[in-house]
Amino acid sequence: MSDETGTDTTPAGSTGGPRPEPLRFFGTTWLDHTGGYALRRAAVTLGALAAAAVSCLILRLAYQGLQIAGTGSFVTVLVIVMFAVCSALAFRTTWDNFGRRPDPERQARLRGLLAVGFVGTLLAWSARSLTEAPGEKLHRTEYDTARAEYERTQSRRTGNPAKARKKRRA
Template sequence: MSDHTSSTDSTTSTPAGPQPEPIRFFGTTWVGHDGGYGLRRAGVAAGSLAAAVAGAFVLRFAYEGLAVADVGGFVNGLLVVMFAVCTSIAFGRTWQGFTRRPADPAREDALRSLKAIGFIGSLLAYFLRSLTEAPGEKLLRSEYETALARYEKRRSARTGNPATRKKKPQRP
């Protein structure tokens, strides 16, 4: 063993202060809008719209399969209403998720299957949000700026290392 190795290596240390939370497909480029942020946003918008269109075609083929099977008008109508309701709920929940954290994470987990059925709504929400910002950027930016402000406030309130302070002279 060598005595020259150090356990504190400056290249692997984490920077002081709060770190931004990465966003899917964007990493932390949303903080400074660098690293191809604009191209990533355009790619996410195009990709989510293309996936929504492809999903709509898949649902159309499923509907045509039911029509060929001649299951009846009631089942066809029920299927259309179910997908419309699930899509609107998925859109609303996904859109809300971009602006605030869920109040009840257990409820969001319970709605996961409903959001999977209405996946076109989630994809459309993702598309519309990516036209203006990275999906979830507004929420994460406000949390990050709040954490930075708290960190700076705590840091500025410190007066330095207490061990290096001069001791007050004692009165005789």
């Protein structure tokens, strides 16, 4: 198996059974923390923080544009509150989705809110990558469960049942 860099990331000793699902920016390096895993985590942390900082600068320019346009304090406060609330909701939604599979229907309904609250999403990615690859815990749990199920089914099979001798009745 290979990740997006083209390097082989198949864990040693895994010839059959379930395969780990690749994560964005990490491929399957999250499984055994090889292939530059720590460097990738640092890059994701710094990249998300840098993107959030640049995004805040752009929002600051938009705020100054509202002041120059003379829209009034109501509109200015409304825009600030909208971005703050949407960013907080986007952070919470993104953070929760790292620990469970998101409902596609709910994600479709929240698409606009997540787009407006993009700063919260970036901050969630940055905060999660400080401790693990974002989504690693969910994928590890699913992989371990699938691996245990595979091992359990493999241990029950001892050979080809068609070749087994028939037992004689006494």
